[in-house]
Amino acid sequence: MGEQLESLQESQDVLVSAIAQSMVIYGVTPSVGRIYGVLYFSDEPLTLDDIKDQVAMSKGSVSNGIRELMDTEMVTKVWKKGERKDHFIAEKDFLKNFLDFFAKMIRLERSLLTKAIDQTEPTIKEIANNPESNQAEDIAKRDLELISEAKDYLNWIMQLANCLESRDIFKHLPINSEKE
Structure with a gap:
């Protein structure tokens, strides 16, 4: 492998590690983050065996990680002509991943x-x-007030989830593209 190709591979490894670490913030394990990172940088769909070889994990762990990523729609199974094995690709739009993930988590919390x-x-x-x-009455009234505030919160987060899914969020927070 040439020096530039080696440098590019090292850069990709650093970026895959960063993606894996950043996904931990959202409750994804580092190993699942590495699987996503490998697929993110792949130019073509990969099989479980391809991924296993690149992330140095068992096939079962890779399969579980892929399932988790498919549940969050960050990875999709694709059919490849002439192949029997399943192949997988990453959703490469970080913004879409973010919006879909948070809308799903908000709905789960609600x-x-x-x-x-x-x-x-x-x-x-x-x-x-x-x-x-009197003590029972005071506690019950306080709890009902807290529940009322929680309902206000739940209604607000539902509006937020709807705004994320409809992409109306961009009316309030536009994307400023700073391409060189």
Whole structure:
């Protein structure tokens, strides 16, 4: 391999490591981040074996990582003519990945909190309306106030998720392209 090609490979390795480390911030393991990084820099779809060789992980770990990346739509399975094995490509648009990931996480958070509120609010209201003690009444009323504030938050994050998915976010935060 020529000196320039070696330098380019080293640069890619640094960038793949940075991508893997940055994905940790979003709750993705470094190994899954490396899988994404390898696919990101690949010019063609790769098989599990191709990826396994490049990230030095077991085929099972690579398969699990690919599944996780497919769930977040950062990786897609593609058909390659004349091949039996599955091939995978990375979504290379970081902005799309970011918007889709956060919209999905916001909806997940909203779902978890809404279920908890739906499960507990009737009990808390009942206690607030028919308290056995002043202390129970005070706590129940405080909790209902907190739930009300949580509902405001949940409504706001739902608007945010909708804004991310519809891409209306760019009306408020335009992309400033600084291409040289």
